[in-house]
Amino acid sequence: MKFLVRAAAMTTIVSTLVLAQNASQPAKDASKQAVTIPEADAAKGKPYYTITNKDRQVYFESNAPLENIKGQSNQVVGYAVLSKETGGSIVAGEWRLPVKSMKTGIDLRDEHLASSDWLDASKHPDVVFKIVETKDVKETKKTEAFTTYSATLVGTLSLHGVSKSISIPGSTITVLKESAATAKVAKGEIISVRSKFSVTLKDYGISHPVIGEKVAKDVSLDVSLFLSSVPQ
Amino acid sequence: MQARTRNFILIGGGVVIVGALVAFLATGMYPYTRFKSESIANANAETDLTNLLAESGADQAPPPAAVDNVNALGFLPSGPGAASLSVVTLAVPAMMAMAGAWFWERRGRRSEPRAASK
16 A cells, blocks of 8 residues: 555656646747837827737637636737827727737647637738727826726727727726836836727637637637837 | 566556546646746736736726646646646556456456366
């Protein structure tokens, strides 16, 4: 009996050591792209640039009957132009999420996600959200340090080569004035944009036999972007 | 098959199955084997911007959830190489070896009386 217990413990230790030694390699940094704001967009207001490679920016979740898949990225690159007249109103913007930066914690699954069966990263390397306007902007809180607004983001989501117009109600936009506190984290004035929405895979031309069983028909996204008036 | 070999297979198989189950339970009972990712670890460690917002007192929902970043022996394998380790890929071969040893033993027992009667 003692032998059995010792041997079982040895197997457990060996499995644990193998697991510990095989931590996956860091992904290539997909954020090293220069952000260029088209002149027409820049002319609409005050431009802000995404602060990339820091806090989590996108979290996605697929809740299917047979499997629950969670993933994240902090490699979103882009800009937003804030209206100079209407506080908290984004009048133009574009955010690019590199498909290969989406990490679920399982390397093979990440490869499948980027493959031609799913998001097809070779043909469509980024998920792109282009903001056209912001509706229903309401100031919800204001202090000396910041102003928070609730709003509906309106734009076009391009995924898997298909572009569709979407509206994201219940979004939160917070403008943090430049201060000693913000300077510790990033240069310039900072804005935070928070949105939650879901994407129906079928709408974007993604079909696969496992959709509805191991992958949900609708994938929920939680987006939390920070942008600065000074490129970081 | 010698009794010693048979016992080794039965005990060894049992040990592998128990060990795999213990590792599965101890590492969080994930459906698939997974390994820590440096990119996920880095993203989860960065909280400066979220903290800045929280400290300012702005109305904001909690930060987006984080993907679990752990080394875990899953119930099923998640790829080639080390990711092929899982409860199923460890336990099934062990069970097959144990079943084989058991059948060999039964076959040996049946043939013994015939050999003795001759």
